[in-house]
Amino acid sequence: MNRGGSSPSAAANYLLCTNCRKVLRKDKRIRVSQPLTRGPSAFIPEKEVVQANTVDERTNFLVEEYSTSGRLDNITQVMSLHTQYLESFLRSQFYMLRMDGPLPLPYRHYIAIMAAARHQCSYLINMHVDEFLKTGGIAEWLNGLEYVPQRLKNLNEINKLLAHRPWLITKEHIQKLVKTGENNWSLPELVHAVVLLAHYHALASFVFGSGINPERDPEISNGFTLISVNNFCVCDLANDNNIENASLSGGNFGIVDSLSELEALMERMKRLQEETEDEEASQEEMSTRFEKEKKESLFVVSGDTFHSFPHSDFEDDMIITSDVSRYIEDPGFGYEDFARRGEEHLPTFRAQDYTWENHGFSLVNRLYSDIGHLLDEKFRMVYNLTYNTMATHEDVDTTMLRRALFNYVHCMFGIRYDDYDYGEVNQLLERSLKVYIKTVTCYPERTTKRMYDSYWRQFKHSEKVHVNLLLMEARMQAELLYALRAITRHLT
Numbered sequence: 001m002n003r004g005g006s007s008p009s010a011a012a013n014y015l016l017c018t019n020c021r022k023v024l025r026k027d028k029r030i031r032v033s034q035p036l037t038r039g040p041s042a043f044i045p046e047k048e049v050v051q052a053n054t055v056d057e058r059t060n061f062l063v064e065e066y067s068t069s070g071r072l073d074n075i076t077q078v079m080s081l082h083t084q085y086l087e088s089f090l091r092s093q094f095y096m097l098r099m100d101g102p103l104p105l106p107y108r109h110y111i112a113i114m115a116a117a118r119h120q121c122s123y124l125i126n127m128h129v130d131e132f133l134k135t136g137g138i139a140e141w142l143n144g145l146e147y148v149p150q151r152l153k154n155l156n157e158i159n160k161l162l163a164h165r166p167w168l169i170t171k172e173h174i175q176k177l178v179k180t181g182e183n184n185w186s187l188p189e190l191v192h193a194v195v196l197l198a199h200y201h202a203l204a205s206f207v208f209g210s211g212i213n214p215e216r217d218p219e220i221s222n223g224f225t226l227i228s229v230n231n232f233c234v235c236d237l238a239n240d241n242n243i244e245n246a247s248l249s250g251g252n253f254g255i256v257d258s259l260s261e262l263e264a265l266m267e268r269m270k271r272l273q274e275e276t277e278d279e280e281a282s283q284e285e286m287s288t289r290f291e292k293e294k295k296e297s298l299f300v301v302s303g304d305t306f307h308s309f310p311h312s313d314f315e316d317d318m319i320i321t322s323d324v325s326r327y328i329e330d331p332g333f334g335y336e337d338f339a340r341r342g343e344e345h346l347p348t349f350r351a352q353d354y355t356w357e358n359h360g361f362s363l364v365n366r367l368y369s370d371i372g373h374l375l376d377e378k379f380r381m382v383y384n385l386t387y388n389t390m391a392t393h394e395d396v397d398t399t400m401l402r403r404a405l406f407n408y409v410h411c412m413f414g415i416r417y418d419d420y421d422y423g424e425v426n427q428l429l430e431r432s433l434k435v436y437i438k439t440v441t442c443y444p445e446r447t448t449k450r451m452y453d454s455y456w457r458q459f460k461h462s463e464k465v466h467v468n469l470l471l472m473e474a475r476m477q478a479e480l481l482y483a484l485r486a487i488t489r490h491l492t
Contacts, residue, residue, distance in 0.1 A: 043211030115200035144326030
């Protein structure tokens with residue numbers, strides 16, 4: 001099956017937005033990004049990524065060993081800025097897609113497509129459409145969910161909740177899937193499916209957060225027709241300042257230059273370290289700080305900001321395109337803040353009551369053999385990965401910063417660590433970084449280059465990619481914790 005754009009004449013089927021360079025396919029209206037830059041990322045200069053790849057033979061070995069496509073794709077190239085992590089990532093992804101497991105190979109790729117479609121991630125959808133067909137998938141299924149077996153269609157609800165509001169998943173959702181007669185899922189199959197869904201939701205965050213370009217097809221590299229889609233560009237809202245300016249106007253953003261911004265962050269880290277050694281906050285105070293941070297996250301890229309655009313403009317340009325929406329139901333369902341104003345209070349997920357280390361890991365390993373070990377290694381790798389540098393500074397202990405990034409993602413998903421002082425999040429994560437984190441984690445398809453550029457302006461691109469890896473893994477772990485807790489409750 002040929003994808004659109006596999007021959008020079010196919011270029012006539014595309015329109016290219018002059019504002020954000022997103023490509024709209026005339027017939028299917030699928031939205032894919034036309035690279036603004038050469039290379040694997042629209043956000044990172046090509047030479048920085050290429051240098052890393054030429055120096056590192058290990059990356060080429062890993063691709064030969066663990067890549068399902070057999071080529072050095074753009075995701076792998078950007079991740080190769082952190083080869084240690086890349087190995088953990090590729091090994092676990094290869095295991096869930098290719099090694100012995102409860103699900104047939106085509107199912108695995110179709111589930112990846114369903115997961116990526118929740119965020120309209122055409123990059124991952126196209127990749128797995130190819131893989132689905134290569135592994136013997138039935139081409140008719142690619143016409144949409146009405147063509148797939150009922151048991152696959154039954155994953156819709158858990159796909160939707162995991163992607164956008166995982167705290168709503170209950171044991172009833174699990175029971176419905178494992179007790180539906182001839183279309184039921186065994187628990188090992190369901191765990192395999194949940195791992196795939198969480199992996200590809202989180203990977204969509206990495207794709208958008210790192211500005212991953214589509215894989216280049218040399219035959220049509222210059223064959224796009226330029227059009228102006230609208231007075232402002234709804235493709236990534238790049239022509240409107242509401243989102244970012246409203247969010248970045250708070251605090252000192254833009255007043256201090258980027259160098260003193262870096263020094264100020266270093267100073268705050270040092271002060272926090274000294275305060276921690278001097279005195280510990282009470283449990284009550286820690287709880288109050290978590291609630292405060294949770295509520296404050298409401299005002300970071302609030303939903304109201306996005307709704308300030310004329311609604312008809314969005315509908316005209318089909319933000320959810322037909323090529324993507326065929327793989328999902330309820331396309332309008334999205335992230336809503338865990339701590340929404342005026343809503344019934346949802347109980348906080350106390351991390352100590354259900355941890356990955358003590359509960360999730362053993363359950364996954366029991367039902368889906370070695371994947372628990374591979375995921376555990378990947379989580380530990382990204383959390384502990386450090387080069388002891390911050391921009392131009394060396395011999396820096398960045399533990400505090402990595403923990404703040406990871407825990408802030410979990411905070412937005414309602415997960416609280418009793419032994420963590422959430423006051424640190426406010427001290428260490430500037431407003432523009434919080435905007436970026438929330439966007440990449442909760443609505444990655446809205447990420448713009450301006451958001452990426454706006455935080456940590458003195459830091460290296462490899463350090464920002466490290467941030468994206470942390471956000472991706474924190475998000476995946478949060479989704480897994482909610483799903484696995486529901487499975488545990490179903491079993492008890």
